Each structure stands twice: as C-alpha cells, then as structure tokens.
Amino acid sequence: RVRERQDLGAQAVATDKMLVAAISQASAARNAAAEQALRARASAIANQIRELDRTIVAQFPDYAALVTKTPIAIEDVQKQLRPNEAMVLFTTTSRATFVWMVTRSDVRWHAADLGERQLNEAVGALRCGLDAEAWLDKASTCPQKLGRKAPLGADEPLPFDQERAFALYQALLGPVAREIDGKELILVPSGPLATLPFQVLLTDKPTAGGDLTRAPWLVKRFATTVLPSVSSLKALRQVGRRSAASKPFLGVGNPTLDGDGRSDLSISRAKLARQIQTCAAIPTQASQVAQRSLRAVDALSGG
Template sequence: MTAGIARRLASVAVLVALLAAGPVSARQDSPAALRAEAFEAAQWAIASDAADALARVSARFAQGDDALGRLAEEREALIERRDRLERELERLYAADDAAALPERTRTRAAWETAVERLQAVDADIEARFPAYSELTSPRALSVAETQALLGPDEALLLVLVNPEATYVWGLSRERVEWARADNLGDAAMTAAVNRLRASLTSAGTVRGGPEVDPLLFAGPQATPFDRATAHRLYTELVQPVEAAFAGKSTLISVVTGALTSLPLSVLTTAAPTGPDAAPGALAATPWLIDRYALATLPSVSSLEALRCHLVADPALRSPGCPARRVEAVRRAEAGGARLHLAAFGAPLLTGRPTDAARGSPGADEIIGEGRLADVGKLRALPALPGSKLELETLKTRYPDALVRIGSEATEHAVRAVDADALSRARFVVFSTHGLMAGSAAAEPGLVMTPPDQATEADDGYLSASEAAQLRLDAEFVVLSACNTAASDGRPGGEGLSGLARAFFYAGARSVMVSHWEVSDAATTTLITSTFADLDDSRAGDPGVRARALQAGIRAVRAERRWAHPAYWAAFTLVGEPG
C-alpha cells in the first residue's frame, strides 16, 4: 500500500471517529471545533490526480524558473515511465513464463534506472527549489482559510462519500453548516447516481448499440429522467447545509465517489410534478443550476492553487492568500500579443454525420500497432457539422482569433505550428470527438484531422499525455467533446482525470468538460451561447465563467425539444469560476 493511500484511509478513519463522537459533555471539543477538524480530515481523504496536477503547475508558476520547469517536466515523464514499467512488470510476473525471463530482466533494469533518476531529480529540486516541494504537497485548508479565499458572492459545498454515510459541509465567508446523510453510504449513492445516469448516458441497445445514446435523437425517450431521485439527492446533500449559501449566486463544489460522474446541475430543488417523460414537466422543473452558477474543484486546496499561485499579477491574488513562502519570480511572458481565442475542431472525417453526436468508441479501438492511432479508423468516425458551425460562429465573434477547421485542425498544428499562439490565448476551444480511456495503455484524447500516415509527431489523436505537454496561459479551456470529464466515465472512478487533468497541468485555470456523449446540435448552441454571455459580462465579475455556462445551459433549455438534461447538463466547469 502506498503512503498516499494509507494516509487517505487513516484520514477517513479519523473523520468517522470525530463525527461519531459521543455527547459533547463527555468531550472537551466543541461541535464547531470537531466539525472544523473533520473538514480538514476529509480533504486528506479526497486527494485526486486533478488536484495534484493543479498543485504541480501552480508550484511551477509560482517559482517562475525555467530550470525548475525543465526538472518538473522530467519528473512527470519519469513518474509516467516508472508507472508504465511497473504495470509491465506485473504482467510479466503474472505470466510466469520462462521465455519471458529476459524481457522481465530488461524491464526491471529499466524500472530501477527510472526510479534512481527520479530520486536524483527529487533531491535536486529539494536542494535548489525548496518551496516547490512544499507547494506540490498541498496541505488541507482550515475552515477559516477556506472562508478567506471565497468571494463575497460564493459558497462552497464539500461532499465526502463514505461506506457508511455521506458527510457534507457548506461554507461561505459568514457561515458554516454540516450534515450527515445516513441513508447515502457509498452503495446507496452509487445506485442513485446509476439510476440518473441511465437516462443521461449510452445506456441501452437502442439505435446503434451501447455506444449510441438514444436520448440524443428524435423520437420517444428511452429512459425518463428520475426526478424523484434527483430531488432526494438535493434534500440530503444540499438542502441541509443551504443556509450557508443564503444570498450567494455561485456555488463551488468538491465531491467524491459516484458523484464525480454526475453534474450537480441535474439535482431538482422541488418535488417533481407531472410525468418524468413529459417535456412540459421537464421544462417546468426547477433545477439546482437555476439557483446557482456552478463550478467544481478537484480539492478544497485547489482554491489556494488557483487564487494564490496561478496568478501572475500580485494585485490579483485573493486577499485570503497566505504570505508567499518565497519571493515569486514573474514568469516570462510568451512572445507576441495576447490572443483572445485559439480554437481547433471539425476534423475531416468520412463517417456519416446523420444524428451525429460527439462520442465514439473507446481509445483501445483506434490505437493501432504500437502507440500510434489507426488513421483509417479515425477517418471513419462521423463528421461533425455542428462543430464546424460552432467554430465559424466563434470566428465571427472574434475576428482576430486563431481558428483551425477541417484540414487545418491537425495534431501537428496544435503541438508545433500553433504552439506559440496557444500559449498566448486567453480562451482555448477543442470541438471534436473525445475518446474515453482504454482498458490497457490507450489514453483518453481528442480526434484531430488524420494525416495520410501516422507518425510520432502526428497520428491524428491528441492524447492526454500530449495535451499535458502544451504550454498554456488560458483562463478558460473548453473541451467541446464527449466524456472529457473522467478517465473511464464510471461512477466511483477517479473523477476529473484524463483530459481535464492534462489541461490543468498544461496551465489552464478552468476547463469545461463533459460527462457523457453529447448532442452535436445542442452543444453548438450551448458553446456559442456561453461565449456570447462571456462577452456581455461586466469586467471583474468573479463568477463570470460559471455564469456564462449557466447562460449557455439556459439557451439550450429554451428549446422545448432539449428539455431533457441529457442535452443541457453534460458540461461542467472545473476550476476557477471567474
């Protein structure tokens, strides 16, 4: 068992002991002190890959040193190599084949070399950049520290799903609330999320097999959305602590377990009336997204990373930030003027665009021999006319933007030709198919226009590890594709990993990702409306991006045919809401 896993399990044990403590009279601690201590223990229990990615990039940014950047990148590559070799060793030892002994010996030697070099790099970083190690191992924030980092119009919801129950905290600058949902342990939570996702994701064999979402097409809905379950989650997770959110319009959430695969926008704030399958009843339903502009974070400590370390101008740091542990060095600005938008998508594909949705088979199915994608299989994916319209609309809105459509939307353009423009872009958009992680080595990624022949430089598939190597200074990255939120899309899996984690590591402050296969037409409306609201928002609005997504969702819901949340709720804003 790794030290990280052991620490998380120990933290959960401490949390349960604190919250299950006896009467206050038998203890010296007050209820407020116990809940504050449990709030910190919960944070250790929910550390995630995406939070680690934010911590690492914020540390590199805060240090502002090219030498550190090179060491940090080498460290990431070594960690990836070590982990890959460990998986290969496990496979070779499990085979127990004498013929595999030479390969096993070579692989173990390579693993030992990687581990030795990683230890040397860690020692070098510790000696030359002591603050980096401190920043990349973020501590849990106290209740007071969290409150200081929240804006006057913001609140935070922390949800920890445990086997026996779910624990919930609600915080604003002025107030703290806590609740325990005894009837929503891990098993019950997973069952509830599965019921809701059954009507949101590719859940059946209707019209084309399990990879096709029947809800995205015309005709009767295959599975009505279970509003009673959605309301139950609201009453047990949000309502008990909602007094802390009074007067706030932006709600930031940190969730765990199965909830990482369910956008909180689909929770209903009133008991359902009318049939679940009736478009009129759905249109009249009050949703959580109506009450709050929503954003999510991979951890509470991400507030500090985003608002204290990933800020170039000291004047823009949150007033609640701790004093800098070392004097920050301003990061060198990318050459050239700031670019409003860089966008890529609508790749040249030959599949029929009829009833197109931005979702495709898993990455395993398009990876050819070795690590490269099969360009023939990529090219055969359905064309996306909605992506083309979406990008053309953005180009009209931002005439000076860099927009690559069709034959220009290549992996080579993203990684080489337009790399400088990407580093200067305020907003970045990828509008294409997204592929989920495969069961083996295949990574999640984004489909670009396939080349004639796959090469290491361009195989038509921008994988998560390749995206992580981009150098961004983007306020907002939009992954207008399917299944870009999680590594495997399964409830209870590692949330907000895969592509979201990669773009955080590349330097994004916030990433808009999707939780299931999305409608091409509805997504075009959502993205263009989101950017329209961004342009109309007043300068300095602390929740501008969360409110822009809220407006985009509202525009989709205005179409009666898109009243079902499968059309409007897939996208989540991860990171800084404004």
C-alpha cells in the same frame, strides 16, 4: 512527470492488493520470500512517489498548489471566500457521505446516509438520462439502472429520473439549503460525485407529468464552480484574473478520435466520426443520438 506520478500510483495500488492477497492465505500456503519481495516493491514505489512529488513541487509550484490535497485551516478557506460564495466539500466512504459547508462567517457539516455503492447507482442512473450514447452499447446497464425491461425506442427521449435527482439534492444539500441560499457554490466532490454534473439536481419536488422545461433545476438557482481540492481555491485566487473579453465565448470541441482500439464498438464509432464531416453525412443511428441529445438540451433549456 504527472503521467509518471499517475502510473506509480496505479502500481502502488496493484502492489498493495497483491500483498494483501498474499498475507491473507492460510499459513501453509504463504510464501515469506514472495511477501518480502512485495513489501520491498511497495516501499520502492512509495519512495519514487515521494521523490517525484518533491520534484513537481519544486519545478511546478503553481500546479502543485492547484492539485495537491494539502490540509488547510477553515479560517484560511473563509478568508479566500467572497461574501456571496459558499464552499461545499463532499467526502464519500463505504457507509456515508460527509458534507461540509463553509461561508465567510459560518461552518456546517452533516453525514448523508449514502455510501459509495449507493452514490454510484444514483449518479449512474442520472447520467443515463443525459448521455444518449450510453444506450447504444449492447452491454449498457442503463435499462437496469432505470428499471426498464427494454432499451430506448428510436424516437423516445432520454428518461431522466427527476425523483432521484431531487432525492440526491435533499440528501446532500438539503440540510444546508438555508445557508447556501443566494450563494454561488464552489463544489469539491470526490468519488462517484466527481462524475455528477450538479446542475441537473432538482432543488424542489418535481411536478406531476415530468415536464423537464418546468423542472426546478439547481442551475436555475445557483452558479456553480467545481474544484479538485479545497487548497486549490487559494491557488486559483492567487493566479486568477478577471477576464478582459468584451463578449462571452463558447467553445465546442469536435476532435476526430481513434477510440481505444480494443472493442468493436469503439473502433466503429471512431470510423464513423472520421466519415462524418457534414450534417448530411450523419447515418441513421448517429442521427438518432443527435436528435435525442438536442431534444434533451431543448427540454433542459425550457424550449
């Protein structure tokens, strides 16, 4: 049902775009019958979505409470927050990003001068400094995003843009730095920020020389949790239980994937993944990726 809901949402967006294109034509070129058909299709899809939403809420109320972005009063949010927690909500528009900070006793908001396009550029550039595979694709835009004329060398570490990581922290969290100091952060991102690991932002200006082991990473100051919506906090607090495990657990998935089957790069990577069952079987190119990744982890962890 969730997959059906997602598919209907995509159909609704596509139908809306076709309708806008149809009614934006010159009067002589417009087709009233076609426009009416698109309006009818959009209405039918909207009805299907409403009916499906009702079904999901009725049959899977806990799931619906977790993912549905229903309005919730600030006072209700504050009741769910613990004294050592601060929720930070980000809403991105084409011109700005609005940031709301809520604690048990305080509420603050500000507008960062970063629209969706600027955030896409900033987040994309930061991810180029984290994902070694992003440089393997011949069509990779990482060199352009980081102002490089050439791709990475075989033994060159990933170029993480510390200045940009600090600038993004300043714009988004700098104005509420005093309020969130010493708190555990509950982050509710949207748009491009949904793909950003906030832990790699820098809370202070990076030191000269770019030593990653000494960088003031956000993860060193704040424990963070990411939620899909503000209302999901209440749902999680209702069903969440404290772990009874006596020891911490780290699970690392290593599935053998087939890729999307459409591009040569995807097909070759999937084939490579099936061939590699031991470290000794890692070919040169994959080994370079693994080495870069390990160096990046080593640098981030301080050696």
